[in-house]
Amino acid sequence: MKTYINPNQIDWKKISERPSITTDNLMPLVRKVFKEVEKDGDKAISKYTAKFDKVNLANFQVSENEIALACTKVADPLKKAIKIAANNIEIFHNTQIVNKEVVETTKGVFCWQESRPIERVGVYIPGGTAPLFSTVLMLGIPARIAGCEKVVLCTPPNKFGEIDPAILYAAQLVGITEIFKVGGIQAIASLTYGTATIPKVFKVFGPGNQYVTAAKQFAQQCGIAIDMPAGPSELLVMADEKSNLNFVAADLLSQAEHGEDSQVIALLSSETMIEQLSLAVETQINALARRDTASAALKNSRIIVLKDLNERIKFVNQYAPEHLIITEQEPETILCQITNAGSVFIGPFTPESAGDYASGTNHTLPTNGFSTTYSGVNVDAFVKKITVQKITENGIKNIGETIEVMAEAEQLQAHKNAVTIRLKNLKNEN
């Protein structure tokens, strides 16, 4: 990890740089696969599944039998853990339902918002060495709470044409029944256009590698909404002299093991902490199975010392981390001044991995500085809000003239007429 002692503010931007990722070079391939899926549907899905996933599948849809069988294969302790996590996620996301509030802005003019689920959503779960069943919970539960009618899950098959049982178990637990063995670009393309087998959706959620990221970007250009721009995972830990540096080291490593392009930052109040922290990282990393990945990620990572608390807060806000752990004293006071972060973990006993799995918060979060602008996934992401208004006879009498004056000033006479014709009608009736 590169170390910076009280860096000048001019250099913060440079220090905050993420490992660069570009998907531009993948776009020709993405465009090609999308075109073929649009034209040939399932045939193109078969072709690219054979090519990229090395398996020939007669049927992409996971059957009820496969789901039932998978559920018998998941060990009981894991089932229990998944259920506890699902319950916490459900409790937390249930607080995000917004009740409608009718307001009378002018006498006789009633306005409100009503929430409606996005009817059809797609959930992408990456394959790879580890089955990310936790992401199934993180996307499936808010979708169910929102009331989405159709939740379509795509995830790549392994070379035997199978899906990890834990993914299928989590899916059935949260009520997802339409599950397809399709991964990568062809999965996102099929959700964009729909095929004979795979339904078209309006919005696509979920993480993925650079191919999936590029495909989601392209889907957006085709009029499909996406959850948020994606990037490698990040963590910033704020620590002071009283922080437990063994905990800090463990937290940094938990994020570093995600991938070689992950970035972790230790933001310390004093240089005296550097040696102990470095030693703790070194000791702990050697015991890790994924130590090579973590070591590579540490090369993108930084230890930064800023003595002044206000400077530390300022740095956090301009870095805009995906995950922020505040292990300093009085974390709540610091939190009040944090403006840019995806998810914040406060106090010594709140590891970031709690939020990844089981505390109840969502782990699908904005990376790459996008926490300046985007929220993480929540129930809001699965609904849209419709505004409604109802104006009484008195109401239109009360605001009619205001509308007429403004419409005329904007030279939109027909807009004005729509009011005038109603006011005249009311006059004639009296």
Next chain:
Amino acid sequence: MKTYINPNQIDWKKISERPSITTDNLMPLVRKVFKEVEKDGDKAISKYTAKFDKVNLANFQVSENEIALACTKVADPLKKAIKIAANNIEIFHNTQIVNKEVVETTKGVFCWQESRPIERVGVYIPGGTAPLFSTVLMLGIPARIAGCEKVVLCTPPNKFGEIDPAILYAAQLVGITEIFKVGGIQAIASLTYGTATIPKVFKVFGPGNQYVTAAKQFAQQCGIAIDMPAGPSELLVMADEKSNLNFVAADLLSQAEHGEDSQVIALLSSETMIEQLSLAVETQINALARRDTASAALKNSRIIVLKDLNERIKFVNQYAPEHLIITEQEPETILCQITNAGSVFIGPFTPESAGDYASGTNHTLPTNGFSTTYSGVNVDAFVKKITVQKITENGIKNIGETIEVMAEAEQLQAHKNAVTIRLKNLKNEN
């Protein structure tokens, strides 16, 4: 207007087609202007303002004097109308502030969401023949309620290098002080990259012509968020035999006058209504200053008869209109079944133009079928939500094992360690 009597459901998709718009052909120009603005900053802005707006400006920023002078030029009745509208918009959008709600998902595990304003936002107001001061209110007021620190307004100058006084009046009324005489692609590019004069922002809001739309699409690819995909304005009116068809005609025309590519749909319960409606449209259109525009828009427009109420509701949901007027009997009952619409107007005395100006709801709404997926602009669009969690010693004891089991199953050992190290620490202390 093309007329369809009880069309077969198979044909609905075809009937629902919008006038096609494509911005693909503009992308080379957009890319060129963006590149130049990124490289040359204000110099490129000057160049393109001279080229596209036919005016040479030494300074793009509107001065305090110009704003003060503009305020003296706006007629008092218009000032009064703008103030009443602003007040209603403020009342309605104030209801959209969400209070934080802390939930204990497991004993000792506290989770909540906190709202934070997006620090820097850009507001684009189109130029053209009519000054769209109402859009200044619709974007400036929720930005202020959200607490955005920097709200930057760009709008094209006329050939004398001036901005319409009503726009400047509305801007100062809602507290926008950074106003720039820059329009089109170069405005969106300057908000994307920032120049010596114009600040970079994180999210860009506002309507615009096809150049602005293409520029916003490109800005999104550069990592700038946008309010929503744009398209021509639309209105669908649901009417039955008891509806006042003169009102319906006035409402259809109010939307048709927006532009030649606007689309309006009258969805009727009976063919007996067609003649009277057509006559009312014909009579009213002749009195309009913008009758040529409205006539052209009517060519893209439709009268559709569906006798069955459930079919009408189904049609609305699959069309997903920007604006929906329900003048049928018992509109509230129908509303409950509407899943896709941007803004809904219920009852005979609720013209769509009320929502355009003064009732309090926002007029920046999803078009082109995007109300399936997107909300209109509201306070939410100017904030992002940060999740926060705090776990006590007991809390981590309660959910620690769950996290460990799940992390292990996902083969993320360092995630598990971050918990284990804390649980051990607590054991050693006792």
